Amino acid sequence: VGYASRKKPVRVAVTGAAGQISYSLLFRIASGEMLGEDQPVILHLLEQPEALKALEGVVMELEDCAFPLLRGVVQTSDLAEAFKSVKYALLVGAKPRTKGMERGDLLRDNAKIFSAQGKALNDHADKSCLTLVVGNPANTNALIAASNAPDLAPENFSAMTRLDHNRALSQLSAKLSIGVEEIKNMAIFGNHSATQYPDVSQTGLTLDDQWTKATFVPNVQNRGAEIIKFRGSSSAASAADSALKHMHDWALGSEEIVSMAIPSDGSYNVAKGLYVSYPVKCHGQGKYTVVDDWKLNDYAKQKIDLSIKELQDEKKAVGELLKSPIDKRQ
Numbered sequence: 001v002g003y004a005s006r007k008k009p010v011r012v013a014v015t016g017a018a019g020q021i022s023y024s025l026l027f028r029i030a031s032g033e034m035l036g037e038d039q040p041v042i043l044h045l046l047e048q049p050e051a052l053k054a055l056e057g058v059v060m061e062l063e064d065c066a067f068p069l070l071r072g073v074v075q076t077s078d079l080a081e082a083f084k085s086v087k088y089a090l091l092v093g094a095k096p097r098t099k100g101m102e103r104g105d106l107l108r109d110n111a112k113i114f115s116a117q118g119k120a121l122n123d124h125a126d127k128s129c130l131t132l133v134v135g136n137p138a139n140t141n142a143l144i145a146a147s148n149a150p151d152l153a154p155e156n157f158s159a160m161t162r163l164d165h166n167r168a169l170s171q172l173s174a175k176l177s178i179g180v181e182e183i184k185n186m187a188i189f190g191n192h193s194a195t196q197y198p199d200v201s202q203t204g205l206t207l208d209d210q211w212t213k214a215t216f217v218p219n220v221q222n223r224g225a226e227i228i229k230f231r232g233s234s235s236a237a238s239a240a241d242s243a244l245k246h247m248h249d250w251a252l253g254s255e256e257i258v259s260m261a262i263p264s265d266g267s268y269n270v271a272k273g274l275y276v277s278y279p280v281k282c283h284g285q286g287k288y289t290v291v292d293d294w295k296l297n298d299y300a301k302q303k304i305d306l307s308i309k310e311l312q313d314e315k316k317a318v319g320e321l322l323k324s325p326i327d328k329r330q
């Protein structure tokens with residue numbers, strides 16, 4: 001593999017390419033960790049005009065790694081060029097929250113970015129493009145992007161809750177002194193926000209209910225804020241790691257159940273038209289199915305309802321940016 005790979009390069013767009021997350025992400029995409037060690041890539045890097053100089057520095061570093069799989073880099077602040085013929089898009093570029101804010105507080109600042117990018121993806125990306133939204137509030141930004149892309153399938157957009165998923169695995173592993181790989185069937189339901197619900201009921205693990213409700217769930221829900229408190233800025237390397245794993249599994253398939261925010265399809269009594277985190281099985285090439293036989297107890301259902309209510313409120317708040325309702329296209 002490596003340089004000898006005869007596969008045709010695929011184009012991968014990353015927005016916010018000079019930002020913190022991208023600095024941990026681009027090098028790993030270029031090394032083959034996302035799409036496989038036999039898949040050459042051409043990176044399309046989008047930045048604001050004022051960050052193009054910093055981006056040039058990042059690209060110099062990419063060059064200096066001499067990655068055999070990196071067959072080209074496009075640096076631009078032009079949306080059409082950024083998304084031209086791309087098969088994968090990672091929408092990272094947006095303002096991060098700072099101490100004391102909830103992710104939803106970013107809606108006003110970030111929402112417009114995703115309507116413009118949804119339109120541009122619609123007009124310029126490959127029709128099968130898989131788009132992951134990382135910029136917050138990720139679920140509603142994914143809805144905005146998808147609803148501005150009438151020619152692309154809403155199922156080909158998703159928002160990232162893999163970081164929450166991995167945070168939950170890590171908490172359980174530490175509590176029970178077992179390997180993360182031993183924990184199966186854990187899932188994040190709802191919004192990537194403090195209302196999300198990490199459900200452990202199907203893991204088969206013996207856990208103290210009091211610990212689960214009073215410690216585990218709030219720890220996972222508030223981990224992003226906790227990182228900001230300690231680091232002074234929001235999670236970056238762990239977010240990049242999750243974005244990579246999310247795209248890897250979506251593109252190539254996953255053995256395990258993973259968490260992804262995808263268009264609600266009526267499962268678990270959630271009306272269509274929202275991007276909601278569910279337990280998902282990825283089958284490769286962008287195909288996935290929601291695991292729909294998860295047994296949720298009344299406590300879990302109540303918590304998830306709250307998160308869905310929050311997503312509905314966010315959707316109302318961005319009403320004018322929603323152009324082509326996704327529920328009519330699913």
Ligand code: NAD
Nearest residue numbers: 016018019020021047048093094095096134135136160239
């Ligand atoms: P950052 O500020 O370090 O970088 C963001 C970059 O995006 C900047 O370089 C900025 O110039 C660029 N940018 C802003 N608007 C843009 C636009 N319209 N087009 C192209 N580029 C644009 O921030 P970061 O730490 O990399 O975080 C990025 C986003 O990811 C934030 O919204 C953050 O809240 C979110 N995030 C999400 C998760 C998750 O789990 N879903 C995890 C961590 C961070």
Ligand code: LMR
Nearest residue numbers: 097103136224225234235
């Ligand atoms: C996270 O979960 O770490 C990110 O969404 C960043 C944040 O604002 O919490």
